[in-house]
Amino acid sequence: MDYLLKNCDFVLTWINDELRILKNVDIAISDGSIMNVGTITEGGFEEIDCSGHVVIPGLVNAHTHTPMSLLRGFYDDAELMTWLSKMWSVERELTRDIVALGSELSIIEMLMSGTTAFIDMYHYPDVTADVALKYGLRTALGPTFIDTLRRPSCVENELRNFVSKYGDSSLIRPIINVHSIYAVGKDTLLRIKDLSDGLNLPIQVHVSETRDEVYESKKKYGMFPVEYLNSLGLISSRAQLVHLGWVTNWELNIIARTNARVTHAPTSNMKLATAGHFPMRELMDIGVVVTLGTDGPASNNSLDMFREMKMAVLLQRHSYWDVSIKAIHAFKAATLNGYKLLGLNGGCVNNGCVADLVLLDLGSPRLQPARLDNILSNIVYSADGSDVDMVIVNGKIIYDKSRDYQAFRERARRISERLNDFIGKFI
Amino acid sequence: MDYLLKNCDFVLTWINDELRILKNVDIAISDGSIMNVGTITEGGFEEIDCSGHVVIPGLVNAHTHTPMSLLRGFYDDAELMTWLSKMWSVERELTRDIVALGSELSIIEMLMSGTTAFIDMYHYPDVTADVALKYGLRTALGPTFIDTLRRPSCVENELRNFVSKYGDSSLIRPIINVHSIYAVGKDTLLRIKDLSDGLNLPIQVHVSETRDEVYESKKKYGMFPVEYLNSLGLISSRAQLVHLGWVTNWELNIIARTNARVTHAPTSNMKLATAGHFPMRELMDIGVVVTLGTDGPASNNSLDMFREMKMAVLLQRHSYWDVSIKAIHAFKAATLNGYKLLGLNGGCVNNGCVADLVLLDLGSPRLQPARLDNILSNIVYSADGSDVDMVIVNGKIIYDKSRDYQAFRERARRISERLNDFIGKFI
Structure with a gap:
């Protein structure tokens, strides 16, 4: 599946070891890699609306x-x-x-x-x-x-x-x-x-x-x-x-x-x-x-x-x-x-990088106010993992909060019960 | 409004400066204070099902x-x-x-x-x-x-x-x-x-x-x-x-x-x-x-x-x-x-304490596995604010995630826009 991340509010990437923050761009992903970053109008992709989100490398x-x-x-x-x-x-x-x-x-x-x-x-x-x-x-x-x-x-x-x-x-x-x-x-x-x-x-x-x-x-x-x-x-x-x-x-x-x-x-x-x-x-x-x-x-x-x-x-x-x-x-x-x-060309959002990406919910109150000049600071000092809305690895969506949250929670609960059965005898 | 918090999986409280962890209890709240903790069958309360939750003092x-x-x-x-x-x-x-x-x-x-x-x-x-x-x-x-x-x-x-x-x-x-x-x-x-x-x-x-x-x-x-x-x-x-x-x-x-x-x-x-x-x-x-x-x-x-x-x-x-x-x-x-x-009788979940309480979601994967012996450790070392499902102050529910989450997010977004309008001229 090829994806087009449309209308990302901010994208953080590295170019020649320098941090770049892009505003209002699209990201095209194909075959596990990023194939284009910018304003993209091509078809053939499954579109994901990323407005209200920051995209960072995984x-x-x-x-x-x-x-x-x-x-x-x-x-x-x-x-x-x-x-x-x-x-x-x-x-x-x-x-x-x-x-x-x-x-x-x-x-x-x-x-x-x-x-x-x-x-x-x-x-x-x-x-x-x-x-x-x-x-x-x-x-x-x-x-x-x-x-x-x-x-x-x-x-x-x-x-x-x-x-x-x-x-x-x-x-x-x-x-x-x-x-x-x-x-x-x-x-x-x-x-x-x-x-x-x-x-x-x-x-x-x-x-x-x-x-x-x-x-x-x-x-x-x-x-x-x-x-x-x-x-x-x-x-x-x-x-x-x-x-x-x-x-x-x-x-x-x-x-x-x-x-x-x-x-x-x-x-x-x-x-x-x-x-x-x-x-x-x-x-x-x-x-x-x-x-x-x-x-x-x-x-x-x-x-x-x-x-x-x-x-x-x-x-x-x-x-x-x-x-x-x-x-x-x-x-x-x-x-x-x-x-x-x-040993991978990744950790960045540029053409040719592996498509390992994280979408952060820019609407989270703890990330407010959010602007170009403080977005990095808010990500490092204010965000926590709960602000993650989607995770893409190797071009595949492996976590979509709206789709997976309940199922993952339930699975974690069942695992917890089984682990406690095992650990119980050592307490 | 008087509340009865029914079936709390765990309740953490302090008695004479010692931490006590109670299992499977109910908490009755009336007139801004905690009036009973234990197995409560009295009527006249609005019941809140707290199964799957830990209750801690605010x-x-x-x-x-x-x-x-x-x-x-x-x-x-x-x-x-x-x-x-x-x-x-x-x-x-x-x-x-x-x-x-x-x-x-x-x-x-x-x-x-x-x-x-x-x-x-x-x-x-x-x-x-x-x-x-x-x-x-x-x-x-x-x-x-x-x-x-x-x-x-x-x-x-x-x-x-x-x-x-x-x-x-x-x-x-x-x-x-x-x-x-x-x-x-x-x-x-x-x-x-x-x-x-x-x-x-x-x-x-x-x-x-x-x-x-x-x-x-x-x-x-x-x-x-x-x-x-x-x-x-x-x-x-x-x-x-x-x-x-x-x-x-x-x-x-x-x-x-x-x-x-x-x-x-x-x-x-x-x-x-x-x-x-x-x-x-x-x-x-x-x-x-x-x-x-x-x-x-x-x-x-x-x-x-x-x-x-x-x-x-x-x-x-x-x-x-x-x-x-x-x-x-x-x-x-x-x-x-x-x-x-x-200067308040609070920070505890005992009869007579002010009813300032927090309900934590015990189903959060980061709090697993959860047991009597590790629940405090999980709260302090693993939890973060996103695990909060309900907040009660002075006997009133001031935050109920299922009821308030979207509205608070929206309000935070609008505040953020207005703050950025103000801050913009200083950047």
């Missing part, structure tokens, strides 16, 4: 653990050891069915709040991939190396199967997940480098999230975490380094030189009280592609990328004691940079 | 500048001096009509997101009071002393008129607003103390918001801001001290000893990059009543108290490097403590 949640909505609020705020032991007691008994339910609940929440793609790390990635395909959401994910839980050879087998199953999908991008340097040994890390090279797969890894991790790395290897990973050849343009709350200044140069990508997850860092500072300004200054993620729904506990954009600006300003990080930086991280990380 | 936005939605996103993120000069150029030309429009837009946003009462500081408080009365929202407000803008005698006259006009209202509580120690001189402050004593009026004041304010106070008076205000007799159980990002440890004892009340506005502090730390844990430990506010919609830019509760927990955890501040503390600050600050 939001990329660059780091989450999708199925963990099943653990949302579970022993939340309990002391750490209680929480961990309770969490592990559940995770030991996870089944594919339960993971499917958690994934589905999160995917419903994500697409209703304007997320068009997410990068995931959790058990049974094929289960999550199948749910994402069912709903039409884009995702990058794959099996997770974590030596403390699983034999590396098993994960490697799972990875090869995952790549054969999903490697040709237009929506699924296989990646190698590496839990962390403290949960994965040196031999496994070297093997992972070979796999990444051989299969041309990105690597997502939690790095320098806590002081303890950094301290232990320095003690054990004489190197800071990014230095250590670099010494094993794992820092490259295929690396996605998540958290970096305790990264040193001199590690930033390694990241810039290798063209590695980074992800900030401010809400999760704050909720888990890991403290530290993700040096967003310095990373941007040296040209690093900064992206944003909510982290898992058990440590946030929201998957709303609008809230995450605002949080990124706020936390950065609090840390720097200045306003150098602005709405535009968070918006770029969540859109254009998210698609760069995925 | 949220108190303890510090805002309501009309400033008219400046939402206006030169946001511009450099400070540009922003200030632009802001002042508008504020110099404000009329009562424009202030009424800004107030109405904010009041619509507040009541749609579960705020039942707000404490306000801005020009033309009678205009804002009238809009609040029209919509049925509770508010505490009054003229603002700010020597740099207005003669204190004018403000005093306005205050006396305000008290005679609204002093008997069940919804409006007159207060004395004092901008700050840097905008109000010593003579005026001494006069304000007499007025507060004589008229028995609370005093709301911005204190220790910025480093500069603290530095100048120490230099000019040899005292820190709370010490200085205390030396003039202004710190008492009638004082509401807002911000306190740079308060010293030794000033906390003055606050505790005098039973003064305090308000945390985390989002605004972060957005304006004032940095510092509101010592929430220490204030709670010494028994101070801590409340929460969004600050004005030009420095947040949201009036959603659900988002503010989450922000308070997150910012506190980031500052303390631990999880000692929990969901329950933010929820108490926004409900029970908000009503303590207002």
